[in-house]
Amino acid sequence: MKKDDKGYHILIVEDNFGDFVLIEEYLLDYILNPTLIHARSFQEAKLILEESKNTFDVVFLDLSLPDLSGEKLIVDTLEIANGMPVLALTGFSDLDFSLKSLALGVSDYLLKDELTPIILYKSIIYAIERNRHFDELQKSEKRYSELFHLSPLPMWVYDLETLAFLDVNQAAIQHYGFDRQDFLSKTLEHIRPSEDLPLLHNALKAYREGNSLYPKRVFRHVKKSGEIIKVEIESSAILFNQREAKLVLVNDITEKVQYIETIETQNRTFKEISWIQSHVVRAPLARLMGLVSLLESEAIESNPELNELLAHIKNSSIELDDIIRDISKKSESISPLDENDPRIANN
Amino acid sequence: MKMIPELLIIDDDEVLLMIISKMFKKVNPERNLNLFSSGKSALDRLEELKIEENTCFLMLDINLKDMSGWDFLKELESRNDQFSKVFLITSSVSQNNQEIAKKYSSIIGFFEKPITFDVINKIESIIESNTTLS
Numbered sequence: 236m237k238k239d240d241k242g243y244h245i246l247i248v249e250d251n252f253g254d255f256v257l258i259e260e261y262l263l264d265y266i267l268n269p270t271l272i273h274a275r276s277f278q279e280a281k282l283i284l285e286e287s288k289n290t291f292d293v294v295f296l297d298l299s300l301p302d303l304s305g306e307k308l309i310v311d312t313l314e315i316a317n318g319m320p321v322l323a324l325t326g327f328s329d330l331d332f333s334l335k336s337l338a339l340g341v342s343d344y345l346l347k348d349e350l351t352p353i354i355l356y357k358s359i360i361y362a363i364e365r366n367r368h369f370d371e372l373q374k375s376e377k378r379y380s381e382l383f384h385l386s387p388l389p390m391w392v393y394d395l396e397t398l399a400f401l402d403v404n405q406a407a408i409q410h411y412g413f414d415r416q417d418f419l420s421k422t423l424e425h426i427r428p429s430e431d432l433p434l435l436h437n438a439l440k441a442y443r444e445g446n447s448l449y450p451k452r453v454f455r456h457v458k459k460s461g462e463i464i465k466v467e468i469e470s471s472a473i474l475f476n477q478r479e480a481k482l483v484l485v486n487d488i489t490e491k492v493q494y495i496e497t498i499e500t501q502n503r504t505f506k507e508i509s510w511i512q513s514h515v516v517r518a519p520l521a522r523l524m525g526l527v528s529l530l531e532s533e534a535i536e537s538n539p540e541l542n543e544l545l546a547h548i549k550n551s552s553i554e555l556d557d558i559i560r561d562i563s564k565k566s567e568s569i570s571p572l573d574e575n576d577p578r579i580a581n582n
Numbered sequence: 583m584k585m586i587p588e589l590l591i592i593d594d595d596e597v598l599l600m601i602i603s604k605m606f607k608k609v610n611p612e613r614n615l616n617l618f619s620s621g622k623s624a625l626d627r628l629e630e631l632k633i634e635e636n637t638c639f640l641m642l643d644i645n646l647k648d649m650s651g652w653d654f655l656k657e658l659e660s661r662n663d664q665f666s667k668v669f670l671i672t673s674s675v676s677q678n679n680q681e682i683a684k685k686y687s688s689i690i691g692f693f694e695k696p697i698t699f700d701v702i703n704k705i706e707s708i709i710e711s712n713t714t715l716s
Contacts (some may be wrong), residue, residue: 267598302708332631339655513674513675513676514645514674515672516697517673517674517675518645518673518695520597520696521598521673521695521697522595522597522598522601522696523696524695524696524698525598525601525695525696525697525698526601527596527696528601528605528696528698528699529601529604529605532605532699533610533700536703559674559675563674563675563676564675567677
């Protein structure tokens with residue numbers, strides 16, 4: 236049989252020398268060259284662990300040491316083990332306590348009388364692998380948590396049933412002006428203008444009946460200062476501490492909306508001006524041109540000098556007409572913004 | 583004797599009515615003109631003409647004071663008037679009007695102001711060809 240040749244570092248906390256030797260023998264059956272450190276008491280183990288800086292792959296812990304035992308021993312050891320897997324060893328079969336110690340964070344609970352080399356080896360390998368997965372999971376959770384808390388856009392999680400804020404990020408705190416405690420004592424209703432509450436309740440009612448929660452994604456919110464802002468919302472369902480919740484990302488578009496509205500108003504004025512050009516200004520001009528046409532027919536026979544003057548009036552009016560046509564054509568190419576665009580909705 | 587159809591000129595601009603009538607006097611003094619400065623008075627006249635079942639022609643300005651030219655045309659359609667042939671006149675240079683005008687079968691011509699002798703001659707020849715046909 237080929238032995239495991241990884242360089243395991245193992246701490247064995249065991250006051251009974253006979254048991255230590257037995258464990259050592261068993262380990263050597265499957266592991267080629269382990270580094271085994273032996274501590275005979277909790278205090279000794281504590282010193283070793285504190286100096287080791289996480290260099291052990293696994294810690295064996297006898298649950299009855301001369302200076303400490305039982306639950307307290309487990310808790311204290313886990314604390315200084317700082318994430319290293321701890322395998323409990325005991326001479327007594329106590330199912331309740333074994334379950335309890337697992338709940339406290341022990342990776343395995345081994346009965347000395349039932350130990351065999353393979354059981355011991357398996358327990359080490361499993362504990363190390365489990366620990367690695369757990370570690371990755373924690374890192375990934377941390378990454379996601381940072382994504383939430385460090386997001387430059389306001390984000391929060393709210394309870395779908397009570398509408399209470401379950402978590403808020405720093406950007407939300409800054410943007411809305413409520414401090415963290417303040418925020419977490421509020422519900423969605425507190426950040427909506429009171430006249431918009433029916434909208435909120437209708438939306439939630441529709442959601443509970445199976446419709447999409449945000450058919451329209453633009454809402455009005457109220458800051459602590461009372462200022463009303465327009466926001467665009469992105470949200471997704473999550474389970475937060477066993478509660479059905481929504482993760483919300485907020486984008487304040489107040490300025491953008493104001494900007495668009497200003498442009499829209501200007502556009503309307505602009506169109507009005509061009510309508511005046513096209514219809515109102517042109518009417519007297521057209522009359523003038525009609526008169527010139529009429530006068531031309533009268534003047535032809537009589538007076539050549541008058542004819543020349545008429546030609547000038549005619550040319551001037553044609554020139555003016557060309558200018559008006561030009562303005563009118565340009566203004567017709569201005570198309571209005573899409574009125575269904577939620578960003579320019581009126582509330 | 584050939585029946586000369588009536589030509590109703592409907593425009594709230596009194597000066598323009600004067601210009602148009604002077605122009606017709608030069609182009610065709612025989613033309614039977616009837617001038618109206620409001621849509622309402624012209625519609626009243628058309629009511630009478632309809633009873634006589636005579637084809638008549640209209641020069642209709644789109645922007646009247648008492649109603650728009652479109653309202654005028656809708657009123658004609660609701661009366662089921664088959665005898666009125668319309669030249670639509672506008673002082674606007676917008677393309678929209680020409681598009682809307684296509685929806686009305688009573689419109690047989692579309693002219694932008696100014697009304698010059700060119701326009702009067704064109705209208706005159708269209709009236710001529712329409713009258714001989716009927």
